[in-house]
Structures are given as C-alpha cells and as structure tokens.
Amino acid sequence: xxxxxxxxxxxxxxxxxxxxxxxxxxxxxxxxxxxxxxxxxxxxxxxxxxxxxxxxxxxxxxxxxxxxxxxxxxxxxxxxxxxxxxxxxxxxxxxxxxxxxxxxxxxxxxxxxxxxxxxxxxxxxxxxxxxxxxxxxxxxxxxxxxxxxxxxxxxxxxxxxxxxxxxxxxxxxxxxxxxxxxxxxxxxxxxxxxxxxxxxxxxxxxxxxxxxxxxxxxxxxxxxxxxxxxxxxxxxxxxxxxxxxxxxxxxxxxxxxxxxxxxxxxxxxxxxxxxxxxxxxxxxxxxxxxxxxxxxxxxxxxxxxxxxxxxxxxxxxxxxxxxxxxxxxxxxxxxxxxxxxxxxxxxxxxxxxxxxxxxxxxxxxxxxx
Amino acid sequence: xxxxxxxxxxxxxxxxxxxxxxxxxxxxxxxxxxxxxxxxxxxxxxxxxxxxxxxxxxxxxxxxxxxxxxxxxxxxxxxxxxxxxxxxxxxxxxxxxxxxxxxxxxxxxxxxxxxxxxxxxxxxxxxxxxxxxxxxxxxxxxxxxxxxxxxxxxxxxxxxxxxxxxxxxxxxxxxxxxxxxxxxxxxxxxxxxxxxxxxxxxxxxxxxxxxxxxxxxxxxxxxxxxxxxxxxxxxxxxxxxxxxxxxxxxxxxxxxxxxxxxxxxxxxxxxxxxxxxxxxxxxxxxxxxxxxxxxxxxxxxxxxxxxxxxxxxxxxxxxxxxxxxxxxxxxxxxxxxxxxxxxxxxxxxxxxxxxxx
Numbered sequence: 001x002x003x004x005x006x007x008x009x010x011x012x013x014x015x016x017x018x019x020x021x022x023x024x025x026x027x028x029x030x031x032x033x034x035x036x037x038x039x040x041x042x043x044x045x046x047x048x049x050x051x052x053x054x055x056x057x058x059x060x061x062x063x064x065x066x067x068x069x070x071x072x073x074x075x076x077x078x079x080x081x082x083x084x085x086x087x088x089x090x091x092x093x094x095x096x097x098x099x100x101x102x103x104x105x106x107x108x109x110x111x112x113x114x115x116x117x118x119x120x121x122x123x124x125x126x127x128x129x130x131x132x133x134x135x136x137x138x139x140x141x142x143x144x145x146x147x148x149x150x151x152x153x154x155x156x157x158x159x160x161x162x163x164x165x166x167x168x169x170x171x172x173x174x175x176x177x178x179x180x181x182x183x184x185x186x187x188x189x190x191x192x193x194x195x196x197x198x199x200x201x202x203x204x205x206x207x208x209x210x211x212x213x214x215x216x217x218x219x220x221x222x223x224x225x226x227x228x229x230x231x232x233x234x235x236x237x238x239x240x241x242x243x244x245x246x247x248x249x250x251x252x253x254x255x256x257x258x259x260x261x262x263x264x265x266x267x268x269x270x271x272x273x274x275x276x277x278x279x280x281x282x283x284x285x286x287x288x289x290x291x292x293x294x295x296x297x298x299x300x301x302x303x304x305x306x307x308x309x310x311x312x313x314x315x316x317x318x319x320x321x322x323x324x325x326x327x328x329x330x331x332x333x334x335x336x337x338x339x340x341x342x343x344x345x346x347x348x349x350x351x352x353x354x355x356x357x358x359x360x361x362x363x364x365x366x367x368x369x
Numbered sequence: 370x371x372x373x374x375x376x377x378x379x380x381x382x383x384x385x386x387x388x389x390x391x392x393x394x395x396x397x398x399x400x401x402x403x404x405x406x407x408x409x410x411x412x413x414x415x416x417x418x419x420x421x422x423x424x425x426x427x428x429x430x431x432x433x434x435x436x437x438x439x440x441x442x443x444x445x446x447x448x449x450x451x452x453x454x455x456x457x458x459x460x461x462x463x464x465x466x467x468x469x470x471x472x473x474x475x476x477x478x479x480x481x482x483x484x485x486x487x488x489x490x491x492x493x494x495x496x497x498x499x500x501x502x503x504x505x506x507x508x509x510x511x512x513x514x515x516x517x518x519x520x521x522x523x524x525x526x527x528x529x530x531x532x533x534x535x536x537x538x539x540x541x542x543x544x545x546x547x548x549x550x551x552x553x554x555x556x557x558x559x560x561x562x563x564x565x566x567x568x569x570x571x572x573x574x575x576x577x578x579x580x581x582x583x584x585x586x587x588x589x590x591x592x593x594x595x596x597x598x599x600x601x602x603x604x605x606x607x608x609x610x611x612x613x614x615x616x617x618x619x620x621x622x623x624x625x626x627x628x629x630x631x632x633x634x635x636x637x638x639x640x641x642x643x644x645x646x647x648x649x650x651x652x653x654x655x656x657x658x659x660x661x662x663x664x665x666x667x668x669x670x671x672x673x674x675x676x677x678x679x680x681x682x683x684x685x686x687x688x689x690x691x692x693x694x695x696x697x698x699x700x701x702x703x704x705x706x707x708x709x710x711x712x713x714x715x716x717x718x719x720x721x722x723x724x725x726x
Contacts, residue, residue: 169406170562174606178679181668185699203670203677222671223693239673241539294674312547314568317591317604318651321568323543329491331540339588344550 001064003028003190004049004158009058011044018044019055020214026158026192026207031184033193035201035237036211042194045211046160049192051075062157073104079160080151086135092146093118093131099154121149124179141168145176152183159184159191165200177203198238202226210234232288232360241293241321243358244332245366250287250359259289259359264326268306270352272359290358293321296334299351307347315339322348330366370555371432371522372397373418378427380413387413389579390427395523397432400549400556402570404602407561410579412527415559419525420444431522447521449513449529455500462487462496465514472519486514489551490544506537513548524549524556530565542569563603567591575599597645597720600713606650606677606688608713613646615639621646621714626683629662633712635726644716644724650677652711653689661704669697680705 002025011019019041026032034042047053049060051072059068067075078099086095096118100109109117122128125145135143148164164180165173181204184191195201201208202222210217210225210233218230229235235243248261250272261268270289299305308324311331315321320340323333334350342348373395380388388410395401403411416422418429420441428435436444455464465486469479487493490510500508509529516524526545530538546569549556560566566573567587574584575598583595594600594608601607613621617640622630631646638644654661655678667686668679675690678697682705689705691697716724 170605171607178668178670181670185668199672203672226671226673226693236536240535242536292674312543312550314543314546315587316564316567317587321543323540323547331543333539333543344547 001028002026002061003030003063004032004192005059005061005064006045006049007059007061009045009048009055009060011041011048011053011055018214019048021058022211022214022216023058024209024216024219026190028190029188030206031181031191031193031204033195033201033205033208034211035195035198035208037196037237039213040211041214042196042211043162046079046162046192046194049075049158050077050079050160076157077160078151078154078156078158079162080148080164086143086146086150088135090134091131092122092127092133092135092138095135095146096122096131096149096153099150105154117153118149121153121183124183125149125152125176126179141172141176144168148176148180152187152189155187155189157190159189159193161191162194163196164193165195165197173200180204199240202238210237229290229358232290232363235290235358235360236364239292241333241335244289244291244293244296245360246289246291246326246330246332247362247366248287248289250285259287261326263328266306266308268326270306270357271304271354272357273354286362288360288362290360291332291352291356293333293335295353295356296332296336297351297353298322298334298336298340299349302349302351305349305351307349309347310342310344312344313340313342324348324350370397370520370524370553373523373555373557374430374433375414375418376428376430378414378417378429379425380410380417380422381425386579388417391574391576391581392427393574393581393584395555395557397555398553400546400554400558400569400571402566402573403557403559403576404563404566404573405561405576405582406602409576411559411561411576413579414576415525415527415557418523418557419446419448445519445522447516447519447524449509449516449524449526455508455512455515457500460497460499461492461503461511464500464511465496465518468515468519474519482518483514486518489548490514504537505533506541509533509541510544513545517548517552517554522555524554526556526558528560528562529558531560531562545569564605567603575602577602591649593723594713595723597647597715600647600715604649604651606690608647608649609653609687611646611685611687613644613714615642615644623683623685625685629683631662631707631712632709633714633725634709636714636724637726638716638724642716644714645720647713647715648687648707648711650688650690652708653687654706654708655680655689655691655703657704657706659704661706664703664705666697666699666701666703668699 004026007023009019009022036042044053048055059066097114100114127145144167165176168176207221208225209219212233218234226238248259251258257272259270259272311323311325313322319335319337321335323331325331376392377390379390405411417424424437429437465483466479487496492510572586575582577598583599590603612624615636615638616622618635619632620630621633622628662682664680664682667681670677671693676693678689680687714724
C-alpha cells in the first residue's frame with residue numbers, strides 16, 4: 001500500500017489558483033521531491049499533507065486512511081521549514097528532544113534512550129558539539145540543521161521538509177544534503193521534500209515531481225527527469241550548464257527530417273533521426289530543439305559539423321565551456337573535457353549527436369539573457 | 370586600460386586588520402579573480418582599488434603610478450555591481466551616455482560611443498526602453514556598458530552574477546568573458562563562488578582571514594594548492610582529506626580501520642609524522658585492480674551528468690564522481706586507485722604547507 005496519497009488536490013488563495021488537481025502517491029520509505037520555482041504551489045501541497053492548509057478539493061491519505069479533515073496532531077507527520085522556529089530559551093539538546101517528550105507519544109523514553117536518539121541524529125547532521133548551546137548562539141546554517149534534527153528525531157509516518165537547506169552556503173549545503181540522505185535511508189522514512197534546487201532534487205530523491213504553476217509537468221526518477229525530460233520546461237529547469245534550447249523549424253527532406261534555425265549567422269541545419277519524436281511535436285513546423293552542453297562535440301571529421309566562431313571560452317580545471325552566439329540574443333554552449341586552447345573568434349566545428357537531441361513543443365519564451 | 374599592482378596593501382578598522390598587507394599585480398588585459406569566503410577581505414581589497422576605502426598602508430599603483438590619494442572619479446574605474454544601479458527614469462541610451470555627459474564629453478562624440486558599446490553588449494534593440502522593461506541579464510549588460518563607455522583604466526566586478534537565475538548566470542558569464550576579450554580590459558572580479566572564479570579568470574587570488582593564501586592560474590591552484598584551505602576551497606565536492614602518518618619517504622599509512630598503506634611521491638617530512646593526505650573526487654578511480662584500496666559504496670547522489678559516489682574506507686568517507694549513465698548502488702564493493710601524480714599531502718599547523726617534494 002502507498003504510504004501517502006494525494007488525490008485531486010486543488011487550492012485557491014482568493015481568486016489565484018495555487019494548486020490545480022494534483023494527484024500522486026509515495027511508496028513506503030520513498031524519498032519524493034517536489035521541484036519547482038517559487039510560487040509554483042510546492043509549499044501548498046506540503047502544507048495540505050501536514051494539515052496546515054485545507055484544500056478546496058481532493059483528499060490526502062496516509063496509510064490508506066483519509067486524513068483530509070483531521071487536525072495536524074492526528075497525522076503523525078514531522079516538518080522542518082526553511083525558517084527554523086526553534087525555542088530560543090531551550091538548549092539545542094532540549095529543542096531536538098522536544099518531540100520525543102510530547103504527551104501524545106505512546107511510551108516515554110528513558111533518559112538514556114532519549115540521549116542516544118538525540119545524539120545520533122545530531123552527530124549525523126554535524127551539530128553534536130552544540131547540544132549545550134542556545135539557538136541564539138548558533139549560525140543560521142547550524143540552526144537550520146537543529147530544526148532538521150528535531151523533525152527527524154521522532155519516527156513519524158511522513159517527513160515533510162520545506163527547503164530545509166536553503167540558508168546553507170554551497171559547501172555546507174552539499175555536506176548536509178549527503179547526511180540528510182543517509183539519515184533518510186537509515187530510518188527508512190517516507191519523505192516529501194520541497195525544493196527549487198534541481199541538484200537537491202536529483203541527488204536526494206527516488207522520484208521527483210516537477211510542478212509548474214500548480215500543475216504536474218512530469219513525475220519520474222532522477223535519471224528519467226535528467227535524461228528524458230518530457231517538456232522544454234523540465235529540460236531548462238534541470239542541469240548545469242543548462243540545456244541548450246534552440247527554436248527552429250523541422251522540415252522533411254526526402255525521407256529525412258531536418259531542423260533549421262532561422263536568421264543564424266551561418267546556416268544551421270541538423271539531421272534528425274527519421275523516427276524523431278514527431279508525435280510529440282506534431283511533425284513538421286516550429287519546434288524547440290534541446291541539447292545538453294555535454295552532448296555537443298568538437299568534431300573536425302564530422303562533415304555535418306556546424307562551424308561557428310567561439311564567442312567566449314571558459315575553463316574549469318577538468319573541462320572547457322565554449323559559448324557560441326547565434327545572434328538575436330541566442331547563445332549555445334558546449335562543455336568538452338580537458339583544456340581547449342582556442343581563442344575567442346576562432347571558428348570551431350561543432351557536432352550534434354543525433355541520439356542526444358530532444359525535440360519539444362515550445363511552451364515558454366526563452367529569457368533574453 | 371592599465372595594469373594594477375598592490376604593494377603590501379593593508380586595511381585596518383580600529384586596529385583590526387581586514388586586509389593584512391597583500392601584494393600582487395594584475396597585468397594589462399588580464400582577468401584576475403579575488404576569491405574567498407565572506408569576511409576574507411576580498412571586498413575591502415576591491416574597495417581600496419576603487420578608492421571607496423582608504424588604504425591604511427602600502428601602495429596601490431596603476432601603470433606604475435601610485436594612486437593612493439586619487440579620488441574614485443580620478444582613478445577612472447569602471448564598476449559592475451551585484452545590483453545594477455541603473456537610473457530608472459532614464460532610457461537605456463541615456464544611462465549609457467551618462468558618464469560621458471557628466472564629464473562634458475562633446476555631444477557629437479557621445480552618440481557613436483554609446484552605439485559602439487550597445488552593439489558590443491547586444492542591447493542595440495532596447496536603447497529606447499527604460500531599465501524596468503528589461504530582463505535582469507539585459508540590465509546587467511546595460512550596467513556594464515555604462516561602466517565601460519568612458520574607457521576606464523580598470524574594470525572592477527563585485528559579484529555581478531549573484532542575483533541572476535541559473536540560466537541567465539551561465540550565459541552572462543560568457544558575455545562578461547567575451548566583453549573582456551573584445552576590449553582588452555584589465556578586469557578584477559570578486560566572488561565567493563569558486564566555480565565562477567575558475568571559469569572566468571586567467572589567474573585567481575585566493576584569500577582567507579585577510580591574507581593572500583595563494584595566487585596563480587586555475588591549473589596551479591587545482592593541481593598544486595599550497596595549503597589545505599586552498600585545496601579544499603576549490604572544487605565541488607571538495608578534495609577528500611584523510612589523516613595519515615608517514616611510514617617512510619614514499620609511503621603513508623592511513624589512520625583508518627585496517628591502516629592501509631599507500632604509495633606517494635617523495636615526502637618532505639620525517640617518518641612517523643602526522644600529515645593530511647588529499648585527493649580530489651575527480652581523480653579517484655573506482656575500477657581499481659585487486660591491489661587497489663578496498664571500499665564500499667555508501668551513497669549515490671545524482672547531480673545530472675555525474676553521480677557523486679560516497680565510499681567508505683575503514684570508517685572514513687570519500688567522495689568520487691562517475692558518469693550518471695552507469696548504475697552504482699549502495700553496498701557495491703569497489704577498489705580504489707589513487708593515482709600517484711594526483712595525490713596531495715599537507716603538513717604543519719593547520720596543514721599550512723605542502724609536504725610532497
């Protein structure tokens with residue numbers, strides 16, 4: 001049986017539709033993320049599971065039991081938020097132990113059992129040295145981890161985590177992410193995780209739901225989301241450097257399909273596999289071509305390679321990022337291994353790998369960057 | 370554009386040194402990064418170069434001429450900031466023209482210079498719009514056009530990308546590099562983001578606690594970090610560190626369960642000394658032969674193109690990276706190869722010195 005089910009959840013705030021008929025289910029022990037931009041409705045979904053938001057329509061089921069109308073305390077869910085809401089007068093230890101002492105718990109822990117649980121969670125999250133301090137003596141990142149520890153110390157039905165890593169700097173975010181994942185695996189908890197950060201979603205989740213303006217855009221495993229994005233929106237949201245998206249036309253040339261970019265500084269035509277996803281884009285006409293920067297090659301021997309002058313070249317320690325201008329505010333990028341010693345302005349033959357191309361219907365305007 | 374050099378430049382606030390007497394030179398046409406965590410002194414350094422802060426002691430020179438006492442306006446600096454600070458009531462055209470008009474440049478000269486800058490920044494189509502009608506990326510480009518239109522002696526950039534969304538950031542980064550190359554600018558770029566500094570800059574000065582930790586090309590910083598701080602600051606995930614003891618000049622014993630011994634290039638320290646071994650996630654090979662270090666996969670985290678794999682070796686966790694097209698799962702046994710030429714050893718107080726010959 002699914003641990004958690006949402007069925008047709010719909011929620012308005014005034015006349016604004018925040019969540020529009022969203023249904024999904026999480027298996028027991030699954031780490032399930034909701035990924036989307038701010039305002040997409042992620043937190044509304046999470047809060048309707050918690051019982052903080054009452055949906056206009058739809059049902060929430062935990063262990064098959066309809067809890068839609070049940071109060072928060074009947075749901076046995078644990079939450080950690082972006083803002084940590086710790087008790088300022090209590091030491092870190094007391095803050096974390098607090099949910100273990102709730103009178104509604106079936107049996108009281110001995111002090112030794114309690115200390116063991118608190119210390120274990122605190123150690124994994126790297127806040128064990130601060131157990132005797134007050135929240136006010138901690139940095140924002142440390143407070144956030146205390147809040148996370150407090151949510152994870154009990155063994156609830158479902159963990160609800162709303163951007164719990166948002167205030168951490170890049171290094172700490174990375175470390176804490178790993179620990180959070182270890183803890184979730186160890187406890188075997190069913191976790192509903194809200195984030196706008198695609199790296200967090202990919203790295204932590206068993207499955208990801210991409211939410212766009214209150215609607216489901218795609219649900220899939222991290223590999224499905226990354227390697228087979230369903231729409232241009234998903235493609236743009238996930239990946240770094242971001243996927244190249246190029247608008248153009250698909251035309252039939254004999255038994256082949258070709259993609260052509262209008263108004264480019266050099267003619268750009270790319271052969272598509274004959275079985276290109278024409279059902280998705282509806283055959284010939286205007287389409288959006290997607291190609292990850294890592295799937296573009298420097299291909300001196302490829303007769304179909306497109307020669308473009310380098311617009312800018314950037315190096316990381318192990319790779320080079322080449323940018324090319326297609327004019328009209330359009331830039332595409334190729335990330336190639338090693339250090340390419342070339343200068344801006346030099347023409348480079350770029351090869352597209354037919355099996356790594358995506359075709360999408362255009363669903364949003366590319367931002368002018 | 371000019372060269373910039375700092376000679377023992379120090380900044381103190383009420384007796385506390387925010388910048389502790391640092392020296393470096395930025396050649397004409399060079400793209401220099403100043404990288405470090407918040408509070409490391411990088412912004413104070415930039416502000417001293419700009420003339421927005423007094424220099425407590427030391428000398429700042431542009432093309433060899435001391436400019437300590439020159440006002441910001443007389444130093445001829447072009448600045449690009451995190452917030453673009455455009456004049457909202459003015460059109461894009463008037464925003465770009467503003468620094469020229471303020472200096473009394475003749476009208477006839479202004480129009481072609483604005484046009485040339487707008488073309489370079491690819492904002493010609495929006496010259497008659499107001500800033501609020503533009504995307505963030507366009508506003509940032511207009512702000513750069515305004516900074517560069519009066520041919521400054523040096524371009525100073527203070528975290529100019531930090532407010533951008535991800536899509537805009539990577540592409541604007543390319544534009545900044547393009548513009549730098551196109552006009553042969555001398556650019557100094559301050560950031561806390563190691564990825565940005567590595568991508569954009571010819572050389573990077575890494576700062577911490579008001580002090581210069583190392584200055585060098587990205588390759589130098591990556592392959593020959595001078596101390597553990599620099600080694601750990603560049604790279605994501607960061608370099609793996611393992612406590613170890615030297616056995617002899619060519620061998621270390623890891624202080625982990627099982628105490629495996631590994632070979633390294635010649636160390637500079639005596640046998641029996643505590644050191645820290647370091648290797649980057651990118652450099653660990655997980656398909657090692659039977660002689661490799663035994664480990665077990667603890668965690669697989671997908672990041673896109675790559676999976677980050679956490680591996681346990683005798684109670685210590687190491688990170689490595691593999692293509693996300695291959696499938697590894699927790700529990701998989703692995704043999705690790707730590708290639709000799711990719712290993713680092715640090716010794717001394719807080720691992721402040723390299724310990725390999």
